[in-house]
Amino acid sequence: MLLANYHVHSDYCDGKNSLEEMVAAGIASGLTSMGLSSHLSLPFPNDWTMKEENLENYLNDVKVLKDKYSSQIELYCGLEIDFFIDRQDISDLAKAVIPRLDYTIMAVHTIGITTGADVSYIDESQQNFEQGIKKYYAGDKQAFIKDYYQGIAKMVSMFEPDILGHFDLVKKYNRDNRFFNEQDTWYQETVKDCLDQIATKNTRMEINTGTNLRIPGVGRYPSDWMIPEMKKRNIPITIGSDSHSTAGIVFEYDEAEAYITECGYQEYWVLKKGRWDAQPLGV
Numbered sequence: 654m655l656l657a658n659y660h661v662h663s664d665y666c667d668g669k670n671s672l673e674e675m676v677a678a679g680i681a682s683g684l685t686s687m688g689l690s691s692h693l694s695l696p697f698p699n700d701w702t703m704k705e706e707n708l709e710n711y712l713n714d715v716k717v718l719k720d721k722y723s724s725q726i727e728l729y730c731g732l733e734i735d736f737f738i739d740r741q742d743i744s745d746l747a748k749a750v751i752p753r754l755d756y757t758i759m760a761v762h763t764i765g766i767t768t769g770a771d772v773s774y775i776d777e778s779q780q781n782f783e784q785g786i787k788k789y790y791a792g793d794k795q796a797f798i799k800d801y802y803q804g805i806a807k808m809v810s811m812f813e814p815d816i817l818g819h820f821d822l823v824k825k826y827n828r829d830n831r832f833f834n835e836q837d838t839w840y841q842e843t844v845k846d847c848l849d850q851i852a853t854k855n856t857r858m859e860i861n862t863g864t865n866l867r868i869p870g871v872g873r874y875p876s877d878w879m880i881p882e883m884k885k886r887n888i889p890i891t892i893g894s895d896s897h898s899t900a901g902i903v904f905e906y907d908e909a910e911a912y913i914t915e916c917g918y919q920e921y922w923v924l925k926k927g928r929w930d931a932q933p934l935g936v
């Protein structure tokens with residue numbers, strides 16, 4: 654049984670439940686180590702991240718919960734931090750807050766220019782995704798996807814986050830191969846090049862289990878065919894459900910554990926007494 658979850662949202666950002674409700678759900682599901690990871694506010698207007706003025710309260714609230722529940726679960730303070738491909742950087746606020754966190758998740762959610770008010774996203778809606786590619790890549794999906802994976806590799810090499818979040822988020826609206834075919838050589842080579850670069854750094858890749866709860870049929874991130882490629886490169890993994898409500902706290906955990914074990918992984922990484930530690934699978 655998988656005993657950890659490092660990708661947990663709350664009503665500090667776009668989650669439905671309070672931090673404490675999420676912690677209670679984690680305890681009830683038998684988790685022993687859990688990281689709270691709201692979306693850090695962004696340097697442009699949006700309706701899905703934490704507000705900057707709430708950051709101190711967030712850090713404090715997690716601290717209070719850590720103490721309150723210390724006999725039942727190890728809690729860790731994290732944030733989901735955005736890397737911006739157009740800036741080739743994270744925000745100044747992110748840089749300032751990282752030393753105060755127990756761990757970081759980094760991910761890319763945006764397409765194109767992120768300095769104006771009207772930013773396009775990979776994961777907001779199919780229409781917004783399509784418009785973003787049209788606006789910034791003249792509709793050339795392949796060009797965007799190559800930029801995306803190069804951006805992920807750059808993010809990992811520059812900042813070496815503890816966890817790389819939802820690696821192949823670009824497939825979120827790719828039902829029926831609407832935007833690209835994962836079997837195509839160019840796609841697989843692009844992904845493999847990115848994995849080669851990730852493997853040179855000390856970043857764990859997240860097995861992100863929660864997507865089917867919100868959009869049935871998307872599957873886990875990363876896609877099944879990528880896991881043996883990660884294993885081949887000895888890339889360490891962590892587990893997270895990207896839960897935005899208590900209902901999703903350990904969503905499809907058993908299925909994920911069975912699959913990663915089948916791919917030859919024998920361990921996943923957990924925070925234990927404040928340090929990353931390899932935990933055997935299938936126990």
Ligand SMILES: [Zn+2]
Nearest residue numbers: 733760818819
């Ligand atoms: Zn995310």
Ligand SMILES: [Zn+2]
Nearest residue numbers: 660662733895
């Ligand atoms: Zn998330």
